[in-house]
Amino acid sequence: MSKGLIGKKLGMTSIFTADGQYIPVTVVLAGPCIVTQIKTEANDGYNALQLGFEEKKSSRTTKPLQGHFKKSGANCYAHIREFDVDDPAAFQLGQSLGPDLFAVGERVDVVGHSKGRGFAGVVKRHRFGGGRKTHGGRCFRIPGSVGSSAWPSKVIKGKRFPGRYGVERFTTRNLKIVDIRPQDNLILIKGAIPGHRDAPVMIKKPKIEK
Numbered sequence: 001m002s003k004g005l006i007g008k009k010l011g012m013t014s015i016f017t018a019d020g021q022y023i024p025v026t027v028v029l030a031g032p033c034i035v036t037q038i039k040t041e042a043n044d045g046y047n048a049l050q051l052g053f054e055e056k057k058s059s060r061t062t063k064p065l066q067g068h069f070k071k072s073g074a075n076c077y078a079h080i081r082e083f084d085v086d087d088p089a090a091f092q093l094g095q096s097l098g099p100d101l102f103a104v105g106e107r108v109d110v111v112g113h114s115k116g117r118g119f120a121g122v123v124k125r126h127r128f129g130g131g132r133k134t135h136g137g138r139c140f141r142i143p144g145s146v147g148s149s150a151w152p153s154k155v156i157k158g159k160r161f162p163g164r165y166g167v168e169r170f171t172t173r174n175l176k177i178v179d180i181r182p183q184d185n186l187i188l189i190k191g192a193i194p195g196h197r198d199a200p201v202m203i204k205k206p207k208i209e210k
Helices: 063-070 122-126
Strands: 004-016 022-030 033-039 048-056 076-084 107-113 169-181 186-190 200-204
Touching (some): 004 048, 004 076, 004 186, 022 169, 033 063, 033 076, 076 200
Antiparallel strands (some): 004 200, 022 186, 033 048, 107 169, 107 200
16 A cells, blocks of 8 residues: 555635534645556665656656656656555556545645745744834844854854745644545545645655654
């Protein structure tokens, strides 16, 4: 069994359970994912499946990737990711995988990239409180003093400054699957997951600590 799927975050909504409980959920289009490469311990040193998701025009795909995708079929894909698998012999190139890989009530980890917010100051990026706005204060949203005295006479590494905020890889763990709709390739996950609408995400089975 593959230990994950590639999906696309469609947005958030809410549902009511049979006992009237209100649950906020994130709707994820999970698949269909196509097996584009099978990696084995004998050939590659580890067992894994490479999956492709969301078809893409061949004219917008590089020649090396076109040749790679031809081994599993005629289609090209916008996203390819690898997932661990116990028995790669149980799969074949071109095979389609969907949300039936998971079960309602199962816990999963979701990997995605946070929303990009561009160049941000320290108040937005690091939650600085800002300077006071009374008694002649003029330092409202600036970082404040950043250097040291005569020693060490430099800015210490790791100092929080303005800069690019967002677009970082995040893993949200232990999320519960509330509902699965295999006819539409949809998975409803309780709570929020990283990324903006239509952002690619990976839904993975959690690792079992030994």
